[in-house]
Amino acid sequence: MGWAVRRLAREEEERKKLYSDRELFVKVIKIFGYYKAETFSVIAIIITVSVFSSLIPIIMQRAIDSFIYVGISTERTKGIIIMAFIYLTFILMNAALIFIRTVFFSKLGQKIIYRLRTELFRKLQYLSFSYFTETESGRTISKVTNDVDALGELLTTGLIDIFADFFSLIWIVAIMFSYDIKMTLLTFTVIPILIFVILMFQRKVRVAYRKTRVAIAKVTANLQESISGVKVTKALSREEENISTFKNINQENYKANVEAAGVSALFMPLIQFISAIGTTIILIFGGISIIKFGTITIGELYAFLEYSNRFFMPIISLFTFYTVIQSGFAAAERIFEVLDEEYTVKNSENPIIPEKIEGRIEFRNVYFSYTPDVPILKNINLVIEKGESVALVGETGAGKTTITKLLSRYYDVNEGELLIDGINIKDIELSFLRKNIAVVPQDVFLFSGTIMENLKYGKKEATDEEVYRVCKTLSLHKYILNLPEGYETDVKEGGSRLSLGQRQLISLARALIADPKILILDECSSSVDPITEALIQKGIDILLRNRTSIIIAHRLSTIKNASKIVALDHGEIIEQGTHQELLKKMGKYYSLYETQLTANTIVTEESKK
Numbered sequence: 090m091g092w093a094v095r096r097l098a099r100e101e102e103e104r105k106k107l108y109s110d111r112e113l114f115v116k117v118i119k120i121f122g123y124y125k126a127e128t129f130s131v132i133a134i135i136i137t138v139s140v141f142s143s144l145i146p147i148i149m150q151r152a153i154d155s156f157i158y159v160g161i162s163t164e165r166t167k168g169i170i171i172m173a174f175i176y177l178t179f180i181l182m183n184a185a186l187i188f189i190r191t192v193f194f195s196k197l198g199q200k201i202i203y204r205l206r207t208e209l210f211r212k213l214q215y216l217s218f219s220y221f222t223e224t225e226s227g228r229t230i231s232k233v234t235n236d237v238d239a240l241g242e243l244l245t246t247g248l249i250d251i252f253a254d255f256f257s258l259i260w261i262v263a264i265m266f267s268y269d270i271k272m273t274l275l276t277f278t279v280i281p282i283l284i285f286v287i288l289m290f291q292r293k294v295r296v297a298y299r300k301t302r303v304a305i306a307k308v309t310a311n312l313q314e315s316i317s318g319v320k321v322t323k324a325l326s327r328e329e330e331n332i333s334t335f336k337n338i339n340q341e342n343y344k345a346n347v348e349a350a351g352v353s354a355l356f357m358p359l360i361q362f363i364s365a366i367g368t369t370i371i372l373i374f375g376g377i378s379i380i381k382f383g384t385i386t387i388g389e390l391y392a393f394l395e396y397s398n399r400f401f402m403p404i405i406s407l408f409t410f411y412t413v414i415q416s417g418f419a420a421a422e423r424i425f426e427v428l429d430e431e432y433t434v435k436n437s438e439n440p441i442i443p444e445k446i447e448g449r450i451e452f453r454n455v456y457f458s459y460t461p462d463v464p465i466l467k468n469i470n471l472v473i474e475k476g477e478s479v480a481l482v483g484e485t486g487a488g489k490t491t492i493t494k495l496l497s498r499y500y501d502v503n504e505g506e507l508l509i510d511g512i513n514i515k516d517i518e519l520s521f522l523r524k525n526i527a528v529v530p531q532d533v534f535l536f537s538g539t540i541m542e543n544l545k546y547g548k549k550e551a552t553d554e555e556v557y558r559v560c561k562t563l564s565l566h567k568y569i570l571n572l573p574e575g576y577e578t579d580v581k582e583g584g585s586r587l588s589l590g591q592r593q594l595i596s597l598a599r600a601l602i603a604d605p606k607i608l609i610l611d612e613c614s615s616s617v618d619p620i621t622e623a624l625i626q627k628g629i630d631i632l633l634r635n636r637t638s639i640i641i642a643h644r645l646s647t648i649k650n651a652s653k654i655v656a657l658d659h660g661e662i663i664e665q666g667t668h669q670e671l672l673k674k675m676g677k678y679y680s681l682y683e684t685q686l687t688a689n690t691i692v693t694e695e696s697k698k
Contacts, residue, residue: 108425113418116425117240117248120201127197134193135253138186139260141179146395148176154388190253198245202237209233209427217433218499222459227310232427235305236420243417251414254403261403265396268389272371276397279367283404286359297349298415302423304342311338349416364401371397434501440518446525446606447510448475448637450496455505457495465491466660469505473653478633480640480648482681483657489641491660493609496639497526509607527600531612533592535584540569541576543584543595547603559601565594597629608638645682654678 108116121128152172156165210233221229265273315322315331322331375390385393450473457466466488473479481489494500495507498514507514514522527547535543544560545551556576560566568591572578584592600608610629626647642648648668655665656677664676671678 108422110418113421113425117244117417117421120205120244123204124197124200127193127200131190131193131197131249132252134186134190135249135256138183138190139253139257141183141186142257143260143264143396143399145176145179145183146392146399148172148179149395150386150388150392152176152388153391154386194245194249197249198241201244202241205237205240205424206233209237209424212428212430215432216427216430217435218494219433219459220430225310225314227313228306229427230313231306231309232423235309236302236423239302239420240417240424243413243421247413247417250406254406258400258403261396261399265393265400268393268396269385272374272393272397275370275374276367276400278370279363282363282366283360286356286363293352294349294415297345297352299419299422300345301342301349301416302419304338304345306423307338308335308342311335360401360404364398364404367401368394368397434498434519436519437516441512441516442518442521443510443512446522448606449473449510450607450637450639451506451508451511452492453506453508455495455502455507457491457500457503459500464660466495469660469662471655471662471665473637473639475637476635477652478638478640478650480642480651480654481657482642482645482648482654482678484681486659487657488660489657490611492657493528493611493639493641496607496609497528498522524603525605526607526609527603527605528609529593529597529600529611533584533589533596535580535587535592535595537580537582539574539577539579540572540595543580544576544599544602546599551602556598556602559598563594563598563601565598568594606637608633608636609641610638611641612643645678645685656681 152169156169156172213229213233262273265276311334315335322328371394375385375393378384379387379390450471452469452471455466455469456464458464469488469492471479481492483489491500495502496514498519501515509517509522536546541553541556544556553576557566560569569576569578578586580586580595584595587595597610630650640648640651648654651668653665654668654671656663656671658677664671664674664678666674672682
């Protein structure tokens with residue numbers, strides 16, 4: 090895990106350079122712009138609460154100076170009772186306003202969380218393939234779940250409360266100056282100490298909470314990987330090793346959060362001590378003013394002490410929320426990292442939507458590499474006519490699957506051109522292009538839901554009769570009907586209720602129901618028995634008529650009838666032609682074919698022993 094920790098640390102360092110605190114703050118504030126009415130309503134309630142709350146010490150001052158410390162009489166007794174009811178009324182109104190504020194906060198916060206999650210999910214749907222190959226799925230899931238929650242907490246109990254505290258602070262300072270300028274200035278003498286504490290801890294808290302985001306992302310990534318690979322884990326009896334690995338990662342998460350909590354916990358005692366110093370100064374100065382000079386009343390000193398404490402309360406709250414802010418900003422960095430991610434594959438400024446795709450494909454001097462110094466395809470020149478069935482053969486890593494990824498425009502070519510019907514695919518509208526190309530991969534994935542829902546995934550408007558027709562052609566219809574709920578059978582997550590061969594059949598049917606003009610088959614019959622493979626091959630031969638197709642197959646016996654076979658080696662086309670033509674050349678294809686025949690003969694003889 091050492092390399093993973095170092096890589097994550099490097100990513101966090103890079104993230105520091107991407108966003109300053111100011112940039113993050115501006116981005117976060119902009120979110121409120123989508124909910125102007127709700128935000129202004131919350132602000133209005135905040136102002137009202139602050140005003141009502143600030144009047145309470147004045148009521149107490151009036152009660153003390155006018156009715157308590159001025160002798161005994163029936164009138165003053167009535168007065169104090171009236172002031173008590175006024176005080177209680179203000180407390181109740183203040184409590185009601187705080188309740189309304191909390192409800193509004195929660196509603197606004199949940200709206201923002203809903204929007205952020207939706208925007209993140211939308212962004213992820215359209216991000217290019219390169220993002221998903223370079224980013225662990227667990228970390229991406231962590232951003233959509235854990236980080237959105239952390240940012241939501243910042244928005245609901247952080248920024249809005251900060252505004253409330255800031256407004257209260259300004260309002261309280263104004264009242265304090267109206268009471269006594271000297272005592273107010275004395276209160277401010279502790280502010281430089283507060284600033285020093287802020288500067289001292291700001292970086293430490295930010296770093297500590299950044300570590301917690303990295304740690305929880307690693308936990309999520311490991312959890313996702315462990316669940317996805319549970320079959321391999323059980324097959325190799327790796328349960329205890331996986332538990333040990335998870336415990337280590339979880340321990341890192343524990344340590345990161347304890348460290349962050351320790352740094353945060355140091356704030357409150359320091360701030361409370363600083364506020365106590367301020368209160369002590371006011372108590373001494375105010376007490377002397379009453380005893381020796383009589384310049385202020387006892388009620389005024391009480392009110393000023395109340396406002397002095399209230400002056401420090403917003404500051405204490407700001408420090409309390411500071412940990413929320415830092416945690417939220419660390420999460421915001423990761424969220425905006427996704428939202429600001431550039432699309433490496435996107436539509437041109439004026440994309441073309443042809444009336445229809447005929448299916449003619451042409452590669453012109455195409456070069457491609459996933460990383461700059463490791464070429465995958467070199468000078469690929471290939472023409473596939475409309476309706477042709479072309480097979481790509483070659484050893485693992487020859488570049489077969491990469492050619493199909495370029496055709497689906499999961500990646501763009503580095504050099505050269507890739508054309509469909511004479512149009513550069515970079516100029517064809519992306520969704521239109523992909524709707525006309527269907528891919529049946531070797532690694533089949535089915536979505537949670539019924540078989541019928543999976544079959545119609547690429548063409549929601551398909552009728553049941555269309556589905557039945559394709560399934561009958563692939564000899565799949567009777568098998569599905571024999572299931573307990575037929576086409577309404579729930580396949581569960583990833584199609585776990587079905588065998589791999591059954592999933593491949595459904596995946597093939599799904600692609601064909603979408604009725605693409607170009608069909609790509611990547612080892613789509615590699616995990617079925619010979620009888621089922623023969624049935625699939627028969628169905629494919631029927632369904633590929635009048636449709637351009639590219640077939641990747643390691644079993645060369647399945648591609649004898651292809652219109653053209655293209656042999657690749659180390660990213661280059663070294664020969665192409667029909668099955669018979671390539672055998673006569675006795676080149677790469679002949680060598681591969683002979684090797685497979687020999688291997689199959691050995692396997693057959695061994696099985697007879």
